Amino acid sequence: MKSREEIEKWLLENCVNENGDLDLSGLDFSDFEGNVDISKMKVKHNLNQSRQSVEGNLWQSEQSVQGNLIQNFQEVQETLVQDCQKVEGNLWQMFQQVKGDLYSCESRLKEEK
Numbered sequence: 001m002k003s004r005e006e007i008e009k010w011l012l013e014n015c016v017n018e019n020g021d022l023d024l025s026g027l028d029f030s031d032f033e034g035n036v037d038i039s040k041m042k043v044k045h046n047l048n049q050s051r052q053s054v055e056g057n058l059w060q061s062e063q064s065v066q067g068n069l070i071q072n073f074q075e076v077q078e079t080l081v082q083d084c085q086k087v088e089g090n091l092w093q094m095f096q097q098v099k100g101d102l103y104s105c106e107s108r109l110k111e112e113k
Contacts, residue, residue: 030055 017023029036
C-alpha cells in the first residue's frame with residue numbers, strides 16, 4: 001500500500017487539469033462496500049464539494065473556512081441538521097421546503113458596541 005505522501009504526489013502528478021486544479025471529480029465508489037473518508041483535508045484556495053450522491057449519511061462538520069461556506073440545493077430524504085454554527089459575517093437560510101418539522105432554537109446575535 002502506498003503512503004499518504006506517495007498518494008498525494010501521484011495525484012498532483014496525474015490529476016491536475018488544464019486550469020491547474022486538482023480534479024478528483026467523477027470518482028465512483030458505488031460498488032465499494034466500505035465507507036469513504038475524505039476528512040481532514042487542507043486546501044490553500046477553494047474546495048468544491050458538489051453533486052454528491054450518498055446512499056447513507058453525509059457528515060460535514062468542524063469546517064474552518066476563511067471565505068464563504070455555501071451549501072445550497074440540498075435534497076435530503078431524512079433529516080438535515082445544522083447546529084452550533086459560528087459565523088463572523090452573515091448567515092442566510094432562505095427558500096427551505098420542509099415536509100417534516102422545522103425547529104428553530106435560540107440564536108445568539110452579536111451585540112454591536
